Amino acid sequence: MTELTSLTIAEARDKLKAKDFTAVDLTKAYLDAIEAANGVFNAYVTVTPEKALDMAKASDTRRASGTVGALEGIPLGIKDLFATEDVHTQACSHILDGFKPKYESTVTQNLWDDGAVMLGKLNMDEFAMGSSNETSFYGPVINPWKAEGSNQQLVPGGSSGGSAAAVAAHLCAGATATDTGGSIRQPAAFTGTVGIKPTYGRCSRWGTVAFASSLDQAGPIARDVRDAAILLKSMASVDAKDTTSVDLPIPDYEAALGQSVKGMKIGIPREYRVDGMPEDIEKLWQKGIAYLKDAGAEIVDITLPHTKYALPAYYIVAPAEASSNLARYDGVRYGLRVDGKDIVDMYEKTRAAGFGTEVKRRIMIGTYVLSAGYYDAYYLQAQKVRTLIKRDFEQAFHAGVDAILTPATPSSAFGIADENLANDPVAMYLNDIFTVTVNMAGLPGIAVPAGLDDKGLPLGLQLIGKPFEEETLFRTAYVIEQAAGKFTPAKWW
Amino acid sequence: MSVDLATVKRVARLARLAVSEEDANRMVGELNGILGFVEQLSEVDVTGVEPMTSVTPMDMRKRHDDVTDGNKADDVVANAPSTDRNFFLVPKVVE
Numbered sequence: 326m327t328e329l330t331s332l333t334i335a336e337a338r339d340k341l342k343a344k345d346f347t348a349v350d351l352t353k354a355y356l357d358a359i360e361a362a363n364g365v366f367n368a369y370v371t372v373t374p375e376k377a378l379d380m381a382k383a384s385d386t387r388r389a390s391g392t393v394g395a396l397e398g399i400p401l402g403i404k405d406l407f408a409t410e411d412v413h414t415q416a417c418s419h420i421l422d423g424f425k426p427k428y429e430s431t432v433t434q435n436l437w438d439d440g441a442v443m444l445g446k447l448n449m450d451e452f453a454m455g456s457s458n459e460t461s462f463y464g465p466v467i468n469p470w471k472a473e474g475s476n477q478q479l480v481p482g483g484s485s486g487g488s489a490a491a492v493a494a495h496l497c498a499g500a501t502a503t504d505t506g507g508s509i510r511q512p513a514a515f516t517g518t519v520g521i522k523p524t525y526g527r528c529s530r531w532g533t534v535a536f537a538s539s540l541d542q543a544g545p546i547a548r549d550v551r552d553a554a555i556l557l558k559s560m561a562s563v564d565a566k567d568t569t570s571v572d573l574p575i576p577d578y579e580a581a582l583g584q585s586v587k588g589m590k591i592g593i594p595r596e597y598r599v600d601g602m603p604e605d606i607e608k609l610w611q612k613g614i615a616y617l618k619d620a621g622a623e624i625v626d627i628t629l630p631h632t633k634y635a636l637p638a639y640y641i642v643a644p645a646e647a648s649s650n651l652a653r654y655d656g657v658r659y660g661l662r663v664d665g666k667d668i669v670d671m672y673e674k675t676r677a678a679g680f681g682t683e684v685k686r687r688i689m690i691g692t693y694v695l696s697a698g699y700y701d702a703y704y705l706q707a708q709k710v711r712t713l714i715k716r717d718f719e720q721a722f723h724a725g726v727d728a729i730l731t732p733a734t735p736s737s738a739f740g741i742a743d744e745n746l747a748n749d750p751v752a753m754y755l756n757d758i759f760t761v762t763v764n765m766a767g768l769p770g771i772a773v774p775a776g777l778d779d780k781g782l783p784l785g786l787q788l789i790g791k792p793f794e795e796e797t798l799f800r801t802a803y804v805i806e807q808a809a810g811k812f813t814p815a816k817w818w
Numbered sequence: 819m820s821v822d823l824a825t826v827k828r829v830a831r832l833a834r835l836a837v838s839e840e841d842a843n844r845m846v847g848e849l850n851g852i853l854g855f856v857e858q859l860s861e862v863d864v865t866g867v868e869p870m871t872s873v874t875p876m877d878m879r880k881r882h883d884d885v886t887d888g889n890k891a892d893d894v895v896a897n898a899p900s901t902d903r904n905f906f907l908v909p910k911v912v913e
Contacts, residue, residue, distance in 0.1 A: 427893035525873045539873065568878045637856040648833060655834070657906050662899035668909045669834070677836035685835055689845060690852055692833040693821065706859050708869035713862065715870065750848055751855045767873025792874060 329354035330495040334399050334552040337498060341388070341398050348388070348398025351498075352381035352442050355400045359444065359496050365818045368491040370405055370463045371413040372445035380442040387440065394440030395559050402497035404488050405446045406453055407433050407543075408532040412443075416534040417461040418451045420654045420679025422661040430532025431564045432501060432543045439559040444497050448487030451681045452651065453508055453536045456756035458486025459741070460683040468516060468738050469494040469814040473781035479738040482512030482756075488546045489516040493814060499547040499556050503533060505540045506639055507734075507760030510772035513546050514733035514785030517774045517812035519553045519802065520546040522760075524792045525767035526571040527557075529564035537646035538569075540639075540764040549811055550773060550803045554578035557795065573793055581796040582803045587621030589801070592726035596632035597759060599735065605778040606732045613730055613775050613786045616808040617801065627726060629717040634710050635762040640754060641694050641707035642765075647684075648691025654679060686750065715766040722791050728801050731759050733772040733785035759787060769795045773802040775809045783812045820850045 329351050332340065337351060356374050363369050377400065384398040408414050408426040415421035429437075437443070450460040457480040458466040466486040468479040470493070481490040485502035489512035492500050502509045504522035513520030521544045528543040535541060545556035558579070563572040593614065598607070614624055656662035656675030663678045665671035680688065694703035721729065735758055739746065746753045763770035769792070772785040786805060790798045821829075826845045830837045837845065891904040900907040 424897050427890070427896055526876070565879075565881060568880075569872075569874075571874065571876065572879070631862070634859055634862055637859050640852060640856050641859070652834075656899060657908055658895075659897035660899070665909065668911050670836075671909055672834040673831075673836035676834055680835070686845070686848055686852075688833050688835065689826070689829055689849060693825075693829045693849065693853075696829065696832060702860070703856070705869055706862075706864065707856075708871075709864040709867040710859055710862050711870040712867050713864070715873065749851070751851055754855075 330358045333548050334396070334498050334555050337399060342393070348381040348384040348442060349378065351398060352377050352400045355444055355497060362494060362496060362818050366467045366469065366490050366494055366496070367464055368448055368466050368487045368494065368496055369402065369445045370417060370448050370487070373412055373443055376412070377442050377444050380437070384440050384442060394438065395555065396436060397440030398442060399440070399498050400442045400444050401436060402444050402447045402488060402491045402500040403433055404485055404501050404503060405449050406503050406534045407501055408534070409433055409443065409446065413446050414534070415462070416452045417449045417463055418679065418681070418684070419462045420661050420676070421659065422679070424659050428532060431529035431562060431566060432533065432560045435562050436501070436559055441559070447491055447500060450484035450486065451684050452534065452647070453484040453503055453505055454647070454683050454687055455483040456507070456511060456753055457746070458483040460681055462681060465741055466490045467741070469818070470516060470738060470782055471817065478741045480515070480741055482515035482738065484508040485512045485546060489513055489518055489520070492516070492518045492546050492548060494818070499545055499552050501543060501560065502546045503541060503543050504764065505536050505643060506764050507757035509544050509546060510760045510770055510785070510787060511734050511756055513772040514774070514783070515738040517783030517814065518546050518548060519550050519771070519773050520544065521553050521557060521771040521795065521798065522763065522769065523557060523561065523795055524769045526569050527561045527769070527793065527795070529562055529567040529570040531564055531566040535650040537643040538650065539646060540643060550799060550806045551579060551582055553771070554582060554799045571793070576796050578796055578799050581800040584800045585621065586617060586801055586804050589622045589727045590725050591617050591622045591624050591801070592627035592721050592729040593624060594627050594629045594632065594729060594731060596629050597731045599758065602735055603778070605784065606735065609776050609784045609786065610730070610732050612809070613805055616805050617730065619808070620804045625726065627721045627729070629721065629762070631710065631713045631717050632762055635714050635765050636754060636758055638707040638710045638714070639757070639761045639765060640690070641703050642711065644687040644691035645695050645704050646691070648688045648695065651684070651688055711765050714762055718766050718768060728797050729789040731787045731789065733759060733787040735759065737778045737780065737782035737784055763789055768792060769798055771798040771802050773805050774812045775805055777812065820853060821846060
């Protein structure tokens with residue numbers, strides 16, 4: 326029998342149905358894999374074996390009685406940003422020290438309602454602020470991929486680095502993640518996995534620790550396009566507890582796979598051809614274009630003229646919202662408290678000790694751009710530019726484009742503790758150059774692996790769609806996946 | 819626009835972040851790097867452009883003003899660092 330942990334969600338679902346094994350068998354296989362390898366990857370910050378086995382037993386009981394949910398008995402990892410009742414929830418920050426919420430996030434509740442099993446909480450950049458998972462209070466995550474002939478440890482990307490690494494290393498069948506500027510798609514691209522950030526409003530944000538509320542959106546990281554489609558269907562919902570969640574029917578995304586892309590118009594934005602982009606990325610992009618052309622899609626050149634302003638606008642809007650959202654961490658209601666000589670001293674000492682360097686940097690930027698006298702020059706200007714970024718996309722879609730194809734990242738995975746990046750925050754921010762426009766416009770975007778670079782590391786392509794047309798993305802990404810194949814790291818651990 | 823040491827300290831105070839002299843000095847350079855990067859936004863012509871307030875054109879749903887939850891005082895204070903009979907305890911704020 327093949328290793329149970331090597332099965333995709335779709336395969337495990339069929340074999341559970343055929344009674345080849347039980348949810349308890351499958352869950353134990355994952356718990357053993359985590360036990361053996363988490364010390365290497367640091368992907369989980371908390372493993373919940375007892376809860377996992379209880380949930381698996383309950384799943385097997387439900388199955389025996391004929392009740393089978395869409396994710397019945399499937400073991401998942403959960404990003405530490407999602408509130409999970411009575412289980413470690415810290416957004417991988419020291420300031421939420423010891424926090425165990427008394428409630429469950431809507432996204433995770435939806436998964437449990439569909440029969441899924443929780444294995445534990447996954448590592449991430451602190452408060453989802455980072456592109457390498459190195460800002461986590463719990464230390465970096467190691468990418469299961471290594472360059473050919475090299476022993477250098479690479480980052481899995483971020484902020485959902487634990488989610489991406491755990492999926493790529495088969496330490497869970499699939500994982501939840503979140504994306505504010507690229508935090509699902511960039512780590513997916515760095516680990517050869519599939520990640521989708523759905524349209525803003527598709528998943529409820531209730532119970533997800535807030536970073537930048539107008540940009541944050543949950544989505545899955547999975548081993549292939551089909552698994553991502555299965556997971557998103559369960560995660561998505563309209564929710565009375567999040568007024569920005571949308572009341573639109575949730576399609577059967579899996580049914581979109583295998584549908585033809587013949588006659589579809591795929592836009593290629595010229596502004597995504599940036600200076601200094603490695604040749605491998607350009608080659609990959611051309612390969613993706615060829616795959617879709619071969620499948621009958623029409624390729625059209627388009628222009629998104631405000632692309633270059635998306636990242637600077639993001640670094641005003643996101644820190645501004647973060648500085649406001651993170652004001653709640655004051656040492657009074659939850660988490661860390663450092664005593665001071667008076668209440669203000671207590672606030673200041675608590676926040677100084679509880680937040681890491683990158684989080685403090687963004688709180689400072691956000692506080693500055695919102696402070697008296699600067700609001701118009703920075704925040705208001707950025708929100709106007711955001712309108713223009715969205716208008717660029719609207720014009721392309723209005724001209725008949727069905728989806729837009731771009732590279733997912735400007736490079737493959739880089740080394741842990743890269744000195745150039747550590748000393749230059751802006752250089753690290755440039756990782757999100759291709760993904761951040763999508764958050765600014767609230768659109769859906771999927772990253773799908775499409776090849777390896779000359780070092781043998783995975784590279785991803787990104788497809789951007791119209792609002793709430795995730796089906797088009799799954800359909801098109803599946804064509805790329807069928808043509809390019811899937812990518813699994815050689816096991817060295 | 820660029821920030822100096824005094825501005826960094828003032829912003830840190832507004833953000834309720836204690837910063838050492840060393841942190842503040844380091845932040846001057848970092849913040850100026852980021853502000854220099856975002857400066858390019860000023861070259862965009864935004865005449866007549868409305869600032870974005872919502873990415874999806876939708877009216878916010880409203881619910882009836884009904885009590886739907888409650889009687890969870892124990893849960894509310896369960897994670898607090900310091901409490902007394904379901905009150906949050908903080909350092910003295912009035913003399």
